[in-house]
Amino acid sequence: MPSSQQITDALAAARIVPVVVLEDPAHALPLGRALLDGGLDVIEVTYRTAAAQDCLTALQELPELLVGAGTVVRPDQVDSAAAAGAQFLVSPGLSPAVVRRAQDAGLPILPGVATPSDIMAALDLGLDVVKLFPAATVGGAAAVKAFSAPFPGLRFVPTGGISAANLTDYLSLPSVLAAGGSWMVDRALVEAEDWAEITRRTAEAVALAAQIGARA
Secondary structure: OOOHHHHHHHHHHHOEEEEEOOOOHHHHHHHHHHHHHOOOOEEEEEOOOOOHHHHHHHHHHOOOOEEEEEOOOOHHHHHHHHHOOOOEEEOOOOOHHHHHHHHHOOOOEEOEEOOHHHHHHHHHOOOOEEEEOOOOOOOHHHHHHHHHOOOOOOEEOOEOOOOOOOHHHHHOOOOEOOEEEOHHHOHHHHHOOOHHHHHHHHHHHHHHHHHHHHHO
């Protein structure tokens, strides 16, 4: 099981976390391969469907892919994700019970924050990387800048309303570890099994992230 620092390093290297909603476990492997073909070795499978655990399990056939479980909102989902081989967890909000269950299981977790109080609660739980959600709604890149001033050691993974059009706004900020988005893994593309288009969009996003890094 990767350590929290190893997960942080991997996300910092990837810069982009594709947030996926999967209805059919049969789509998990071809989707994972499409992301890898596009140059991205991380995926977040959300617990928004009943298929999530089976999809996470299927992705264990791709050991080169860093697999996370997202939309983890209850302690029992931590157990489900751990049993399915997830290597990190992402939550839309901050639940001390969920964070503690994850910590007990040795699973790094990125809880969602939207206010300074959320951030302080995350710090109290020993966390130094959080998900800003829903990023666009709570102020976008400007919110990240504002939160970074009083919490200088914190790293953010903003998610929610992020696309190729505004990715640069986030990734150009020193406190942003990576950004989560679904534009390269659009649900309609997955349902249509258009793996080639997913690979194309992924490669485009990876190239954009690399350009931002080169300018920084």
